[in-house]
Amino acid sequence: MNNAPGTGVPRTALAAIPIAVMLFALSQTAGAQALANQSVDDRLNMLMRVVDEQQKQINSLEQQVVNLEMSQRGRGLSGPATGPDGTTVAEQPGADGLPVPLPPLAQVSPGAPAPGSATGTATGVPVTPPTPDESSNSSGATAGGLPAASDGSGAGAVGQTQKAAQPVRTQSEEAVAQQQNAALFAHSLTFDWGISDTYYDRRQLQLSGFLALDAIFLGNINLGETKSHQVMADLDTRYGLTDRISVDVDVPYIYRHSNFIVGGAGGAANTLSDASANSSDIGDVNFGIYYQFLKETNNLPDLVGSLRIKAPTGSSPFGIKLQQVDADNTNLVAPSKLPTGTGFWNITAGMSVLKTYDPVVLFGSLSYTYNVARSFADISSVEGQTEPATVKLGDIVQFGGGVALAFSDKDSASISYTMALEPESETKAPGSSYSKVPGSETAAAALNFGLNHVVNKHLTINGSVSVGLTPDAPNFVVGVRFPYTF
Numbered sequence: 001m002n003n004a005p006g007t008g009v010p011r012t013a014l015a016a017i018p019i020a021v022m023l024f025a026l027s028q029t030a031g032a033q034a035l036a037n038q039s040v041d042d043r044l045n046m047l048m049r050v051v052d053e054q055q056k057q058i059n060s061l062e063q064q065v066v067n068l069e070m071s072q073r074g075r076g077l078s079g080p081a082t083g084p085d086g087t088t089v090a091e092q093p094g095a096d097g098l099p100v101p102l103p104p105l106a107q108v109s110p111g112a113p114a115p116g117s118a119t120g121t122a123t124g125v126p127v128t129p130p131t132p133d134e135s136s137n138s139s140g141a142t143a144g145g146l147p148a149a150s151d152g153s154g155a156g157a158v159g160q161t162q163k164a165a166q167p168v169r170t171q172s173e174e175a176v177a178q179q180q181n182a183a184l185f186a187h188s189l190t191f192d193w194g195i196s197d198t199y200y201d202r203r204q205l206q207l208s209g210f211l212a213l214d215a216i217f218l219g220n221i222n223l224g225e226t227k228s229h230q231v232m233a234d235l236d237t238r239y240g241l242t243d244r245i246s247v248d249v250d251v252p253y254i255y256r257h258s259n260f261i262v263g264g265a266g267g268a269a270n271t272l273s274d275a276s277a278n279s280s281d282i283g284d285v286n287f288g289i290y291y292q293f294l295k296e297t298n299n300l301p302d303l304v305g306s307l308r309i310k311a312p313t314g315s316s317p318f319g320i321k322l323q324q325v326d327a328d329n330t331n332l333v334a335p336s337k338l339p340t341g342t343g344f345w346n347i348t349a350g351m352s353v354l355k356t357y358d359p360v361v362l363f364g365s366l367s368y369t370y371n372v373a374r375s376f377a378d379i380s381s382v383e384g385q386t387e388p389a390t391v392k393l394g395d396i397v398q399f400g401g402g403v404a405l406a407f408s409d410k411d412s413a414s415i416s417y418t419m420a421l422e423p424e425s426e427t428k429a430p431g432s433s434y435s436k437v438p439g440s441e442t443a444a445a446a447l448n449f450g451l452n453h454v455v456n457k458h459l460t461i462n463g464s465v466s467v468g469l470t471p472d473a474p475n476f477v478v479g480v481r482f483p484y485t486f
Helices: 011-035 040-072 156-164 171-181
Strands: 189-212 216-240 245-263 272-282 286-294 302-310 322-324 333-335 346-357 360-371 374-376 389-392 396-406 411-422 426-428 442-454 460-468 476-485
Touching: 245 333, 272 333, 360 411, 396 442
Parallel strands: none
Antiparallel strands: 189 216, 189 476, 216 245, 245 272, 245 286, 286 302, 302 346, 322 333, 346 360, 360 396, 374 389, 389 426, 396 411, 411 442, 442 460, 460 476
């Protein structure tokens, strides 16, 4: 083998370098001619590929030269070093006095200008900067191969950063969020059908008589009991107008059954008699609008405001007469029918908050319900008696909070507490002022348990059980809902 004088490097290796340089120049010339008939996007993409391939070839040649030099001096290499991109690069020289090998040429990222040239490509071929319309291809990618922004602003990287800052919810956590916010912030339609059974069991002491000398009660003392089931099936239709505004309308249908039990049959307090009443009709239709003030991020929760209006489409409880249904027991009276609505318009303004700490979801809500006063031709329950009046129900303040735990991507469980406070109602006869109705103030508290299962991307099953904690709350409410999103 012939070596170059004074170097110890084979002449064949040194001869390979000019040949490589010449091939490099020829490939550049051929590439520049081929670029003439191509679009700006194709030219840039092809040039980037050419640059990458040429850079790998130069790195390989440089490594071969270094290996030959080290071999001539008796310092063989243990193995080729590789760079972060997997290409072979020269090993850094030690303190042996060897010359530092040439560094690799700068890698140019797709779509970035070459070093030292603001308008040229990595190969030095000048190009005209593409216009916004030309810079995106049919697949939504820019000329440099980067994904274009979906809003057309060109700030794809910024949008991706903002999206990444939002916590990613599992399907079960998203089901909890939609259940608690009762809103749909997307251009989607959801039919949420549900059925529930509300059970009441009320016992009260009934006194029929009078006090003698303000100390002795003369008359009958009976224990009355009312057992009631209210089965409601409703369809809540929700639609997301924008990513922050949602509307819905809920149409319920109600079946009610009540059983009234009173002692005193045949004049004996321990002898019971009972009567039943049934009714079914449409309930109070309500509709609402929701606005998402804050979208959940790593530091901020979801904050959703709502405004709901309920119309008195169900049958009113006022003017329903009580009838004696057992001739042998004058204490037993029952209504001729059962109401399926409140008889009032009301407006509810609320705010709900939700924060995800995977796998835990925390939520809470606060609302205020204003009951609009309404005049009725008759509010008396006594047969043969008419009593016109204006009635104003107390405004309701309701608050609550809870936590949900996602067991898996499709299943979660929740527990929450709710409290509703309603002051005394008021009535006003024509020509007089309002007077309070004794005993009409209520405080209803309940403990709620829920299970959610995501069947698929369209259907979710939400089961719930609510247990009353105060006498004004129902004994229990059992329900299941099937929201289906198109």
